[in-house]
Amino acid sequence: MDGLTINEAARTTGWSPRMLRYVERAGLVTAERSAGGYRLYGPTQLQRLRTLKELLDGIDIALSDVAFASRMATDPQLRESVQSWLAAQPRRPEHVSAEDWLRFEQEKHERLLCASGRYNNDLEDV
Numbered sequence: 001m002d003g004l005t006i007n008e009a010a011r012t013t014g015w016s017p018r019m020l021r022y023v024e025r026a027g028l029v030t031a032e033r034s035a036g037g038y039r040l041y042g043p044t045q046l047q048r049l050r051t052l053k054e055l056l057d058g059i060d061i062a063l064s065d066v067a068f069a070s071r072m073a074t075d076p077q078l079r080e081s082v083q084s085w086l087a088a089q090p091r092r093p094e095h096v097s098a099e100d101w102l103r104f105e106q107e108k109h110e111r112l113l114c115a116s117g118r119y120n121n122d123l124e125d126v
Contacts, residue, residue, distance in 0.1 A: 006038070013049045026064075032044070
């Protein structure tokens with residue numbers, strides 16, 4: 001056998017098999033496959049898992065943060081959209097008066113929440 005099974009890799013690395021599958025789905029580590037389709041983790045994958053854990057622990061970020069950073073590095077449209085949003089300055093729509101801007105934005109958010117089915121009319125201000 002040219003690698004460790006997912007359970008052996010989990011024991012070796014301290015990641016659970018479930019997390020190893022998640023790391024693979026996130027595109028951060030790709031395990032080779034045996035002829036039978038089982039994941040096999042070789043030295044390359046084990047090193048990536050070790051250094052990923054060091055990265056997460058070293059700068060206190062989440063695995064999802066690294067997965068998103070990976071997507072940003074490989075998806076030009078995503079990168080451009082996020083960079084444009086970060087650079088954009090909030091502007092009041094011309095047809096909305098300064099006094100009505102807060103209400104206007106609040107109503108837009110309520111409509112979006114209603115459309116997504118996540119708005120509860122019984123919510124109270126905290």
